[in-house]
Amino acid sequence: MSNLHALTVPKWGMSMEEGEIAEWQVAVGDQLAVGDAVVDIETSKIVNTAESTCAGTLVRQVAQPGEVHKVAMLLGVVAEGVVAEGEITEAEIDAFVAAFAPDAAALNISLVADAAEPEKPAPQPSYGESPAKKATPAAAPAAQPQSALSQGPDDTDVKASTVARRIAKAHNINLNNITPTGRHGRVSKQDIEQAAGIRVQAAPLVRQGAGQAISATVSPLAGRSTVDDSRIAATPVARRMATKMNINLNDVTPTGRRNRVTKDDVEKAAIALTGVADYREEKLSSMRKTIAARLTESKQTVPHYRVSVDIEIDSLLQQRKYMNDALGHSISVNDFIIKASASALHAVPDVNVQFTGESILKFDQADISVAVAIDGGLITPVIRNAGNKSLPEISAAAKDLATRAKNGQLTVDEFQGGTFSISNLGMYGVDQFDAIINLPQAAILAVAAGKKQSVVKGDRIVPATVMRVSLSSDHRAIDGSVAALFLKALKGFLENPASMLL
């Protein structure tokens, strides 16, 4: 049984929960290598081909074309190596299928309706109930896989331990099919586990904190006792541990019986002496890994430089107020910045580029990636051809993308392939910041908050709402003067929004 592997519905993109089986690319008996195309699956967004995650021989197609299966559910069964027909019996495969449990935890999705959750019995009315009455099974869990072990006559009268009966019910196993070896000829938990090739265990404990981490050495610190501690009362384990960690027992506060130093006391002392603070360790999400890898690559390989400029946005704010109040739009300052950036990219196309190593790609169309903070990271949905879109169109697209980004509903083509990025932290009131270039693009605009400031105009000091923007550019593709020209154009558009109409 151990040489059977499950092919499961993969998760493509954050929004994917289930897929419809379109077509199998391989037949039962075919040889598979890791990465081979196995079956086409259609999601709400795309049709994609699931690849084999293991090498061997396909022995069963569990999911049939037209069926809809949830992510992580069973597609098919692969046997290791080259398997002749009939070498693995149908019963073995049945048992494997029956025992299959989706790896819901790894995918972090709810499979409540499908998972083999042991159901809770209804509360019993009084404590004195007879065991005879207890045989009444609760409703069977939904969507249990059928298998050879499921078949058979009513098994209510088969003698089985309570736990065994529970497991059998959860896995849709008929007790008539199990050879009993338990006490008084009962079917035991072990009997079922052996027959079905499963193992039922308690959920593993989620460990928190890092206290256990103290193990090896604590470097000798100034001021620590050097007096002989062999006469200090300590448990053997505590003494051994203290020796290993180079801790003098004179420095440990004893709390044990008869004032002995315990293992806990040594651990506490170790923390006090090393100043190891508590922390929680969180595994990297795939998004965090991607962010880490891509930004590290960008910051380490791209020669960044920054050019900043202050932009007065009073005129913009006034016109925006009119558009929103009088015309009923809800256009944000950021929508203006997107539009103005696209216009500036049209005016200074040398910024709308990508450096490939061999060449520089120059884009005609300004596809603006807008950084959106989402739970656990950020994502940059793209507003295509923003230069040729009206402000209301940009506004609607930006809202839609941001909302769906936060709900994890973006498709790959919606957040890949921009030509220029904008990161706006103005809503947090920052005065100025620099952004890291979003590869393979060559420039990113960092937008700070618009704030009322005193500005010298002619010889007079006047109030103005000033917003500082910084352009981070890839010097391999964009020279300083080009960046400056871009900012000049951008400043022009934002300070005179009507010029974007030209």
Added chain:
Amino acid sequence: MPVKTYREAINEALRQSMREDPTVIVLGEEVSGGAGCDGSRDAYGGVMGVTKGLFPEFGEARVIDTPITESAIIGAAAGAAQTGLRPVAELMFMDFFGVCFDQIYNQAAKFHYMFGGKSSCPMVIRCTTGAGWSAGAQHSQNLTNMVTMVPGLKVVCPTNAYDAKGLMIQAIKDNDCVIFVEDKILYDTSCEVPDEMYAIPFGEANFYREGTDVTVVAISNPMHKVLAVVDRLEKEGITCDVIDPRTTSPLDEEAILESVETTGRLVIVDEMTPRCGMAADISSIVAEKAFGSLRAPIRKVTAAHTPVPFAPNLEQAWMPKEVEIEAAIRDVLAYNGGV
């Protein structure tokens, strides 16, 4: 199905067994009551009234009042069992085992072994146990552990009327010496009990509740405290396997180990003193055989390691309490690897 008390259920089991099998006899102090006094032959039916009504039906040859001599009661019963009778001897309190322990563990428990299997000892020793009556240190102990450790004895401790009847019928049919431990506190509890005879096999645990988070094993009366706690916790979404082994010898290890394998957490509750009690015993079995399944250290909730106090308030403090049971369950659930 008719509802009967624990007392009535045992009485019915005795009565039906005596009707069915003429070799079954009952003996003990005042099992009929007032022997030798005219007109008072069915006065008591034992100190707890369990054998009430047996005397008029079966007469003095089968319902025998004895002198106040525990060694004689058990010695006579053990001897009678060698001659083909199936005696059910009553000792008022389990605490009095000390007086007749030689008859129990050296004689009754050993006949089958010492005589090379040519003899058996089909007798039942009924006794009462448990604190909560303010009966003092010599009338309140639960010494189930002391007899459980003796090879050759079977030990039964029912927690409800249904089990009491079925286990008593099995005990009488059994060919070994069976210690039948009745918890005083339970005599007036009741539940549905069939009128017909039925036997519950020894060594099969009863699951009072089923759950996935914690396994709780309880012996005798504390089971009812456990059920109250578990039912409260269920409202919070914490579900427990609540296991009543029903017999401590033989013990249904399989049921306990299987359950612990699926919950990873174990709380054991009994009303014995903490050292060498049933909780300690079950704890050692699980630690030995299911160590890899445990997600948290095993917790025992037992009585205090002192004689049972007479003062009612102290007695209550001495017994395992609901708050302790709840705390233990929460503890094993909250256990985070000792961090």
